[in-house]
Amino acid sequence: MTRFHACATCIHYRMKKTENGMYRYCQRLGYETKPHYQFRCWTPKPHVRSLMEKERAREEKKDE
Numbered sequence: 001m002t003r004f005h006a007c008a009t010c011i012h013y014r015m016k017k018t019e020n021g022m023y024r025y026c027q028r029l030g031y032e033t034k035p036h037y038q039f040r041c042w043t044p045k046p047h048v049r050s051l052m053e054k055e056r057a058r059e060e061k062k063d064e
Contacts, residue, residue, distance in 0.1 A: 002052055008035035009048040 007013045012028040013035075025032050028041060044052065 002055075004044060004048050004052055005038050005042055006035060007033045007037045007039065007042075009042075009044055010039075011043045011045050012041075 007024075007026065010026070012026050013033070014025055014027045016023045016025070023032065024034060026039070029039065033039075
């Protein structure tokens with residue numbers, strides 16, 4: 001996976017404020033999660049996908 005792969009960068013990552021603080025969860029899986037966790041179902045948010053593409057292009061240019 002890439003260095004960007006983490007729950008907080010996924011389209012399914014959600015946060016909800018509760019009486020006990022912030023509840024972080026995966027909307028798709030229904031699990032409580034933490035921002036740095038990783039699952040195989042990861043789908044990056046559009047801005048993260050753009051950053052990944054820019055980084056990939058830089059690496060390819062560097063290898064030329």
